[in-house]
Amino acid sequence: MSDTPEPRGKGRGERRLFLRSLGMLGASALTGGVAGTGLRAAADQPHEETLPPWPWPYSELDAARSAQLGHAGFYEGACCYGTFKAIIANLAEVHGFPYTVFPMDMMRYGEGGVTGWGSVCGTLNGAAAAINLVCPTEDAKKLINEVVAWYSATALPIYVPSGQTAIATSVSDSPLCHASVSRWCAVAQAGATSAARKERCARLCADVGAMATALLNDYFRQQFVAQHQPAPVVSSCMSCHGSTAMNDTLGKMNCTSCHEPHFVTMTPTATPSATPTPTPTTAPLAHDHMGLFEFIQDWQKTGYSGPCDLHRDGCVDGLDLLKLIENWHK
Ligand code: HEC
Numbered sequence: 601m602s603d604t605p606e607p608r609g610k611g612r613g614e615r616r617l618f619l620r621s622l623g624m625l626g627a628s629a630l631t632g633g634v635a636g637t638g639l640r641a642a643a644d645q646p647h648e649e650t651l652p653p654w655p656w657p658y659s660e661l662d663a664a665r666s667a668q669l670g671h672a673g674f675y676e677g678a679c680c681y682g683t684f685k686a687i688i689a690n691l692a693e694v695h696g697f698p699y700t701v702f703p704m705d706m707m708r709y710g711e712g713g714v715t716g717w718g719s720v721c722g723t724l725n726g727a728a729a730a731i732n733l734v735c736p737t738e739d740a741k742k743l744i745n746e747v748v749a750w751y752s753a754t755a756l757p758i759y760v761p762s763g764q765t766a767i768a769t770s771v772s773d774s775p776l777c778h779a780s781v782s783r784w785c786a787v788a789q790a791g792a793t794s795a796a797r798k799e800r801c802a803r804l805c806a807d808v809g810a811m812a813t814a815l816l817n818d819y820f821r822q823q824f825v826a827q828h829q830p831a832p833v834v835s836s837c838m839s840c841h842g843s844t845a846m847n848d849t850l851g852k853m854n855c856t857s858c859h860e861p862h863f864v865t866m867t868p869t870a871t872p873s874a875t876p877t878p879t880p881t882t883a884p885l886a887h888d889h890m891g892l893f894e895f896i897q898d899w900q901k902t903g904y905s906g907p908c909d910l911h912r913d914g915c916v917d918g919l920d921l922l923k924l925i926e927n928w929h930k
């Protein structure tokens with residue numbers, strides 16, 4: 601962790617109390633929409649000093665309460681809002697100000713993978729925003745990474761509202777709303793706009809909200825340990841496509857949920873006439889060191905300078921092979 605979380609808001613008792621009551625007053629006027637008296641209007645004026653600096657203070661939360669709030673929150677403002685609310689409304693209950701005055705409605709945009717585009721799942725978007733509200737970014741990244749990796753690899757939903765029964769579960773293998781919803785619809789034999797699918801996403805708000813809460817609790821107790829990683833194939837693909845080699849793509853999503861693992865069968869852009877035409881290997885490179893070796897051998901000294909010419913010296917040779925193997929183990 602780059603920052604040791606400090607207990608915040610302690611030892612500043614009196615000033616805090618004052619700020620807190622001011623905040624509560626603001627909150628009641630905000631939610632009530634009451635036309636203010638002169639006094640109330642003055643108290644409602646935003647005072648910069650009344651808000652704590654970012655990241656905002658955190659108090660230990662009950663993850664089960666987050667789950668309830670997330671499930672209910674879905675039916676008020678959909679997935680992103682619901683999951684954000686799971687954590688922030690819980691903090692408002694336990695910690696009070698400033699969470700009592702947060703304009704929660706700003707999270708409505710995240711519905712359906714950002715206004716229905718099916719991109720990042722709103723539950724992840726909402727959880728990530730809440731995490732980064734209370735953690736410095738370098739640490740927030742570790743927690744968010746954990747939530748996204750866990751989400752992608754876990755059969756969801758887990759949460760069962762009291763008095764109800766469990767429903768079909770699916771593993772999204774992806775942080776995308778599109779993949780996640782489609783996979784669940786296929787397993788559950790349910791329509792994408794059905795009430796059943798909505799209930800599934802409401803339960804995901806509960807699951808992701810509770811997971812993020814548990815991680816935050818661990819983090820602030822200085823007990824957070826990452827347990828989930830991107831799918832192993834990602835590092836394999838990125839050993840060639842990542843920043844240390846071809847550098848032509850970014851990301852941690854499971855590559856093979858969209859791309860077929862490929863065989864390198866490209867044709868050289870320039871094959872010198874003096875060398876025999878190499879036969880492109882048919883070995884599956886993504887998982888096979890020998891295939892990689894044969895591939896490099898085939899192309900050795902052909903004068904081919906392409907993505908595999910990692911040293912950019914006009915030929916694909918053993919140096920490039922070494923570099924590939926080196927990257928492979930990163
Ligand atoms: C040994 C290195 C290596 C590995 C490992 C590797 N690739 Fe590639 N990949 C290449 C090369 C070389 C090309 C051709 C690039 C070009 O022609 O510009 C390529 C091309 C591609 C393309 C573009 C294909 C096209 O039709 O233009 C995609 C997509 C791709 N790889 C995805 C993957 C995925 C997914 C994985 C992991 C399962 C992977 N690659 C693993 C070297 C690799």
Ligand code: HEC
Binds near residue numbers: 837852855858859
């Ligand atoms: C959600 C689906 C999805 C996932 C997951 C995904 N890709 Fe892609 N990728 C695409 C799309 C769509 C394109 C654009 C394809 C095009 O323009 O033909 C693309 C393009 C690429 C290209 C460039 C292909 C070209 O034609 O030059 C490479 C290389 C690539 N992806 C590698 C990867 C790797 C490595 C991973 C895993 C870290 C990955 N992709 C994960 C969908 C995905």
